[in-house]
Amino acid sequence: MADQTTSLPDLPADDLAAFREQQQAAYDALLGRGLSLDLTRGKPSTEQLDLSDGLLSLPTSVKDGDGVDVRNYGGLNGIREIREMFGELLGIEPGQVVAGGSSSLVMMRETLVDLWLHGAVDSERPWSAEEKVTFICPVPGYDRHFTLLSWLGIDTVTVPMTDDGPDVEAVARLAASDPTIKGMWLVPTYANPTGQVTTQEVAARLVSMPTAAPDFKIFWDNAYALHHLTAEETKSADVLSLAAASGNPHRPIVFASTSKITYAGAGVAFLAGSPETVAWWTGHLGKGSIGPDKLNQLRHVQFFGSPDGVRDHMRQHREVIAPKFAAVLEVLQERLGGTGVATWTDPRGGYFVSLDVLPGTASRVIELAKGAGVALTPAGSAFPGSHDPDDTNIRLAPTFPVLAEVREAMEAVATCVLLAAAEKLAGN
């Protein structure tokens, strides 16, 4: 039997063949178990959703703090109390926060459409009037970000993620040299899927760097700002203040939501930016909206009571999901540690573990896992065009299944990683 602390790439051919047979047998055993497990998407579990069921019988009154009946039309910016609550949590002035419907992704789409059709407050023309528009995409990243770009016909150029956030030297070089580069995506706190936190220093550089395009935008998707997995509770970089201080106040547009705080389908989403950006955004919104669901906003205000209510609530989430992340890391360490065919992240927050397997085997691992009844995020999905140039990255999302299933799924994944590596190393 191969010692799993022996690096597989260093094994003699005979040992490798034996190892492969062993993993094949383990895989064949998996097939007989009829698993049906899903690690594909960052969805809250039932136990997490239950934490917010106080919402179901709220609100107990229908006027907001300004006396506005939230059941009726109006209020494009959203109600003041929820902008104050999440403004404090995100470190942003409430006047610079817009509270919208249930989806921050929809707010991102609307923002891109506004830029495309009309340009930003600092644009020379609508982006659709440019010969070409390109976005910088740190990779691995969030597939839905890339899908939006492709829907609009926006090109992409990738940069690596580092421990401090995106590779800021690479970003600065690209942004300075190419006027078609109009913006970038970033999940600053607990990156999707790699978990890094963009530091205050990197954020300062991103908002102050010279850009060839006068209207360069940072889509600062702070989806996991409050989603800590440890007691550390990292604070996000204060990108709007940094941008204002750098003389580029309109560069960042901040997004956040309660999708993974309350309900994934029925939360409240937020957009924030410079006062001019907020006025620009609601101006376009008002061309085709009479206001968001303020009732759901008031429901959330009454449920949480205060920003501390949200923080306490997030600690309850942590109690549910931190053990699942621990289980993922335990199985990875036990089964893949020292094998030389896998590395993975140890996130302090967010919803994912990013697993890098032997280059050229990620698709095979995902195919094997599927065959064994374990659904993984499709190969390459963390890259624009679903093209992972090294076929190495797999995004693991352990929040949705119950703990026992997470462990069971990860045991299966580990077997698939080892079998695919053995196949690859054997030249097939």
Added chain:
Amino acid sequence: MADQTTSLPDLPADDLAAFREQQQAAYDALLGRGLSLDLTRGKPSTEQLDLSDGLLSLPTSVKDGDGVDVRNYGGLNGIREIREMFGELLGIEPGQVVAGGSSSLVMMRETLVDLWLHGAVDSERPWSAEEKVTFICPVPGYDRHFTLLSWLGIDTVTVPMTDDGPDVEAVARLAASDPTIKGMWLVPTYANPTGQVTTQEVAARLVSMPTAAPDFKIFWDNAYALHHLTAEETKSADVLSLAAASGNPHRPIVFASTSKITYAGAGVAFLAGSPETVAWWTGHLGKGSIGPDKLNQLRHVQFFGSPDGVRDHMRQHREVIAPKFAAVLEVLQERLGGTGVATWTDPRGGYFVSLDVLPGTASRVIELAKGAGVALTPAGSAFPGSHDPDDTNIRLAPTFPVLAEVREAMEAVATCVLLAAAEKLAGN
């Protein structure tokens, strides 16, 4: 004193001068009363909103009829039960209905953006790639429809409304001759603001007429399908079946919502079309959305119980608002009947009374009313570009104020109509 059954345009100069002085005195008296009344927008009143307060403690369970947890992500088409409920109410197969968020206006904007960026299932190219795009707008019409067109840079051409719906001969002539004409707006049942119902015959002609553009679209905004003011409860024309039978199944796109059934800010919106149109629409939606607020959809399903629950609920609305419409018509008849300076509609449903005053005086009436503390919809707002060529139309929205205020506001409006007419007829 002038007899109000005497037509003002026929009065001798002296009598007209006396009449004008009388109305000026009445107006001056109004100024002293410090009114603050609002007939501007079609908003439900507090009493109407209260009818739906059963929603506030729903849902009592969180799974839909298919066992899906509505608190989580997913389900782009909306939950089956609400599509069935409103499909029956609208006479549309549930599979051809999409249930969305809280705003049908947002669904219209999204549809126009999809057409603009990508074209329809029967388009040769994206609408943005056309040299010019034009929409037919029946007038008077809904200002927010026109605003959306202007936001996208779509041109407009107007046709009159008739008792049977839009002037279908005029529409057919325009659509047949001009390939830049890509679509039209229509509020088919209880038009905004004129109240007419588009007949089955007119609808049949609209969906079968030859069009120069292969991808001509009817934006069938059935916002008031269920909003009857009499026991008649008119049924809307079955536009999707007629279109399919005519071989133009993709021509109509239907919109509706519960904004004026439950809550104006927190209802459920619907889109419907051919199966291909629905697939096209959700396909684009899925590029930037993970699904609508299904919880609010389930909340509505549980609140109504059945389509008959919705019908009963609408009768309660009618009891609240029909007296307000009656008050508007009474004051108009008492004060303006026989004066020869005003005509108005007598709607069987919907949210508006459309008042036509002496040509050239609508702006002045609205200005006078504002001075007296009565807010009316801005002059011209029922026309594209806010340009009422005859300066004659005023949209009255009596649902929001309480009954006594409706009467008080209408008395003031009548005074303003008469004063403005007297000024005009006197040559000043």
